Amino acid sequence: MIPSAFDYAAPETLAEALSLLGSAGDDVKLLAGGQSLIPVMKLRLADPSMVIDLGRIAELSGVRDDGDALLIGAMTPHHQVATDPLVAAHVPLLAKAAATVADPQVRHRGTFGGALVHADPAGDLPAPALAAGATFIIAGPGGERRVAAADFFQGYFSTAVGDGEILTHVRVPKYTGWGAHYEKFTRVAQQWSIVAVAAMVRVEGNSIAEARIGLTNMASTPLRATAVEEALAGSPLTLEAITAASAHAAEGSDPASDLNGDAAYRKHLAAVLTKRALVAAAGL
Structure with a gap:
């Protein structure tokens, strides 16, 4: 399918874009890279009367x-x-x-x-x-x-x-000197993540001073694995400590069940991938 007809605008300043957005009514879409918008417009799941392209700003x-x-x-x-x-x-x-x-x-x-x-x-x-x-x-x-x-x-x-x-x-705070890793699991290349884990670790000597962990596709929004973070703070920099803490990765999550796996499978994956991400981030 192809999209329905729509008006197109390509402002060159943020002020112009906001002005267009304010005057276009409710039936308007902003175009950034278009990797998500264009496919749904082709399927007519989105049918805007105007598209405002932000690419020239x-x-x-x-x-x-x-x-x-x-x-x-x-x-x-x-x-x-x-x-x-x-x-x-x-x-x-x-x-x-x-x-x-x-x-x-x-x-x-x-x-x-x-x-x-x-x-x-x-x-x-x-x-x-x-x-x-x-x-x-x-x-x-x-x-x-x-x-x-x-x-x-x-x-x-x-x-x-x-x-x-x-x-x-x-705006993203600096984490200069922290170890970091993003571990994702997919069945085929370039697929959306079934589960993924974003991990950052700050090491002091032989201890983990602090860890920050985000979970992908474990709820309707991204989640912090706070139980793992709390378990790791001040713990020894060992595989045993990371393994024990990672077992808590799915606490507080609410993953969906679909053709890629049910909720229990995703919770298991979260623990496995959290361990892998933390081991890589910590340099073990």
Whole structure:
């Protein structure tokens, strides 16, 4: 199928985009990379009367140093996040996760912010953003507001970005010197994650000083594996300690059951993948 007819606009500034969004009514869609929007428009599951393409707004792209954090533009392609030296040095978890998104074509066209606003529970970027304590910067008719990652993801394909608003940047604290790993499980290459785990570990001597862990596809939104984090804080840097802590990975989760596996299978996977991610992040 092909999409229904629609009006198309390609503003060159954020102000122009917000103006168009405010005047277009309810039947409008924002186009970032288009990797999610275009397929559903072709199936006519989305049938907007207007599409506003954000691709020409230069201020929404790129990675820059912002003191104790990195500021990543919402229109930055996955490939740039995966290969940017600032991201690799200060938030390696995001680089590792972005490098696993789909295939090279999607990573060059799809955008960091677009994937986060899409909020697919199986998407590979929400859980790392949550684990890293990211802050989402949203522009709207009332000005700019900031939303913590814990409050940003609100349900299946649902976020805190409201009508008439645009996600402009994601601010991510620096974790310089932390170990990081993103471990995902799929049945076939380039499939959505059945379960995945985003892990960051700060090691001091022979101990794990702190760990931050996000779970992908274990509920309608990404989750922090807080029971594992608490068990690891101050624990010895040993395989035995990581194994014991990882057994708690699925606590508080609510995974779906589908053709890829039932809830019990996903909970088992969460423990297995958490152990693997932590071992890699800790350098064991």
